[in-house]
Amino acid sequence: xxxxxxxxxxxxxxxxxxxxxxxxxxxxxxxxxxxxxxxxxxxxxxxxxxxxxxxxxxxxxxxxxxxxxxxxxxxxxxxxxxxxxxxxxxxxxxxxxxxxxxxxxxxxxxxxxxxxxxxxxxxxxxxxxxxxxxxxxxxxxxxxxxxxxxxxxxxxxxxxxxxxxxxxxxxxxxxxxxxxxxxxxxxxxxxxx
Amino acid sequence: xxxxxxxxxxxxxxxxxxxxxxxxxxxxxxxxxxxxxxxxxxxxxxxxxxxxxxxxxxxxxxxxxxxxxxxxxxxxxxxxxxxxxxxxxxxxxxxxxxxxxxxxxxxxxxxxxxxxxxxxxxxxxxxxxxxxxxxxxxxxxxxxxxxxxxxxxxxxxxxxxxxxxxxxxxxxxxxxxxxxxxxxxxxxxxxxx
Numbered sequence: 001x002x003x004x005x006x007x008x009x010x011x012x013x014x015x016x017x018x019x020x021x022x023x024x025x026x027x028x029x030x031x032x033x034x035x036x037x038x039x040x041x042x043x044x045x046x047x048x049x050x051x052x053x054x055x056x057x058x059x060x061x062x063x064x065x066x067x068x069x070x071x072x073x074x075x076x077x078x079x080x081x082x083x084x085x086x087x088x089x090x091x092x093x094x095x096x097x098x099x100x101x102x103x104x105x106x107x108x109x110x111x112x113x114x115x116x117x118x119x120x121x122x123x124x125x126x127x128x129x130x131x132x133x134x135x136x137x138x139x140x141x142x143x144x145x146x147x148x149x150x151x152x153x154x155x156x157x158x159x160x161x162x163x164x165x166x167x168x169x170x171x172x173x174x175x176x177x178x179x180x181x182x183x184x185x186x187x188x189x190x191x192x193x
Numbered sequence: 194x195x196x197x198x199x200x201x202x203x204x205x206x207x208x209x210x211x212x213x214x215x216x217x218x219x220x221x222x223x224x225x226x227x228x229x230x231x232x233x234x235x236x237x238x239x240x241x242x243x244x245x246x247x248x249x250x251x252x253x254x255x256x257x258x259x260x261x262x263x264x265x266x267x268x269x270x271x272x273x274x275x276x277x278x279x280x281x282x283x284x285x286x287x288x289x290x291x292x293x294x295x296x297x298x299x300x301x302x303x304x305x306x307x308x309x310x311x312x313x314x315x316x317x318x319x320x321x322x323x324x325x326x327x328x329x330x331x332x333x334x335x336x337x338x339x340x341x342x343x344x345x346x347x348x349x350x351x352x353x354x355x356x357x358x359x360x361x362x363x364x365x366x367x368x369x370x371x372x373x374x375x376x377x378x379x380x381x382x383x384x385x386x
Binding site for chain 1: 340
């Protein structure tokens, strides 16, 4: 019997209206593919009498411990509160990448970062400038690497042996749909299992 | 003579209208405090005949190499294209944190994440719900740890022995002002030098 691989489930899901359900569902799915989801230990958090800041540091320390214990990560990069992935999730992808662990990721919004930036954020008003770069009306350079998000994220998936699943999920199900998460599990089983 | 410590300068500055000038200025400032800024090697990038995606991966690989070579990071967490830090920068903070390297950071917007989220993003429409959490009209939970950004970022600074400088810079200078960056250098010299 080989040891069960442990997966760190990263994403802004904890903030979702149905966050508890989504997290539980993801944990069950991971187990059904033979992976152990990393979980908080009972004594990780002790909010009594500590500041909100110190409590935040407790959560961070627990997450860092879980990441170090995990063998790979599946990150939800669906745009969160804007056109980009959740920054906490981006931090965690970088953390796992630095440790040399495979990064699997998905987004429930199939459009690329360039499209979200030029169409949604700049509303079609980004144009090519005399310096050769496409820039928004605010002068900010618009990059286009045909990627889902910032190149550090996409490249870390590519270079670490993971996959990045893009799905076009209707906006009403953007935060419930775990089909792309399950595709990551299937690929992880095939590549790491 | 002790070896010069190397600093990885992280941030969305490369996208700024005056990105080249800001980056050069930051490099000179770092040197003036006795730190060597990490730089690309001449053969890091070879865009000829490769896809935009592959070129993005070259940039990523160069950044990862520079991070591994560096002794600490100074990250620009000023909100970028929305209410949160740049996700590429968040990735890099996580990367350096996983390697156990001190994280120094700053933001040119002194307001906290809670204020940006409730005032700017939710325009005052987030309210406390029956489950005890403050939530936006979209049902998303609003966290408040008295932090600058996602707790993984603030905590990584705090736990790694760095500092997080908040400055209230007028919006016209948000992307030029390097005073907070210089404060990070002063603190890094005091703590690591």
